[in-house]
Amino acid sequence: MLKINNLHASVEDKSILKGINLEINPGEVHAIMGPNGSGKSTLASVIAGKEDYEVTQGNITFEGNDIDELAAEERAHKGIFLSFQYPVEIPGVSVTNFMKTAINETRKAKGLEDMPAKDMLKLIREKAELLEIDRKFLSRSLNEGFSGGEKKRNEIFQMAMLEPKLAILDETDSGLDIDALRIVANGVNKLKSKDNAVLVITHYQRLLDYIVPDFVHVLYNGKIVKSGTKELAHELEEKGYDWIKEEVNA
Numbered sequence: 001m002l003k004i005n006n007l008h009a010s011v012e013d014k015s016i017l018k019g020i021n022l023e024i025n026p027g028e029v030h031a032i033m034g035p036n037g038s039g040k041s042t043l044a045s046v047i048a049g050k051e052d053y054e055v056t057q058g059n060i061t062f063e064g065n066d067i068d069e070l071a072a073e074e075r076a077h078k079g080i081f082l083s084f085q086y087p088v089e090i091p092g093v094s095v096t097n098f099m100k101t102a103i104n105e106t107r108k109a110k111g112l113e114d115m116p117a118k119d120m121l122k123l124i125r126e127k128a129e130l131l132e133i134d135r136k137f138l139s140r141s142l143n144e145g146f147s148g149g150e151k152k153r154n155e156i157f158q159m160a161m162l163e164p165k166l167a168i169l170d171e172t173d174s175g176l177d178i179d180a181l182r183i184v185a186n187g188v189n190k191l192k193s194k195d196n197a198v199l200v201i202t203h204y205q206r207l208l209d210y211i212v213p214d215f216v217h218v219l220y221n222g223k224i225v226k227s228g229t230k231e232l233a234h235e236l237e238e239k240g241y242d243w244i245k246e247e248v249n250a
């Protein structure tokens with residue numbers, strides 16, 4: 001599904017990603033961990049096609065096609081979802097209306113007509129229930145006065161509605177209380193199928209108890225320096241990153 005080959009990327013001429021290789025197949029859950037500033041969010045942004053980042057070497061293919069030339073919006077239409085993609089506050093636009101627009105835009109890009117209002121309502125109800133989202137929440141203005149946890153929940157709601165092929169969740173655990181964490185993880189797990197994949201970026205092993213990864217990768221200084229299974233996340237929780245830094249620098 002996603003293939004990253006020797007990816008180098010920089011921001012404002014500062015080199016941040018220094019040769020990333022990663023392959024994600026349908027049905028897989030990958031977790032990326034790593035110290036602050038190692039390039040995790042940058043990697044997520046580069047995959048999603050955010051403009052501030054310049055790919056200086058290597059490439060990314062999605063379902064067999066090179067996506068390097070595609071704008072973020074086009075990548076989203078192809079089924080790549082990045083949490084935090086729409087962090088904007090839009091006064092006067094409800095969560096529901098925002099979702100309607102987002103869904104119909106995606107359909108339009110695929111040459112489909114708008115989703116009939118009845119189906120849309122059904123979908124919204126279904127997904128809101130799945131994520132235990134309150135009806136009242138759906139009529140609130142997008143992100144306006146949302147708490148950290150509400151923002152996160154809204155992101156997962158967007159993901160559930162859009163049903164992306166590849167969902168990239170960056171730091172979905174920060175700011176969530178235990179119940180919200182469980183709901184968010186549940187939503188991700190219920191969305192999982194043999195046809196889609198999830199890339200979750202996290203600092204905490206805790207989240208990976210809920211969203212169990214098939215692979216865990218450690219990003220350090222712009223490179224994936226270690227890959228393993230969920231046991232690696234436990235090892236990191238226990239020992240921190242120093243031993244990995246030592247291994248890399250040895």
Ligand SMILES: Nc1ncnc2c1ncn2[C@@H]1O[C@H](COP(=O)(O)OP(=O)(O)OP(=O)(O)O)[C@@H](O)[C@H]1O
Binds near residue numbers: 039041043052
């Ligand atoms: N838009 C930007 N402008 C300038 N520097 C940037 C920008 N984005 C990222 N960087 C720099 O790139 C490096 C990697 O940042 P990135 O956000 O990818 O790290 P991270 O692994 O996600 O860290 P954290 O665990 O703290 O979230 C940092 O040194 C950061 O300051």
Ligand SMILES: [Mg+2]
Binds near residue numbers: 040042171
């Ligand atoms: Mg980050």
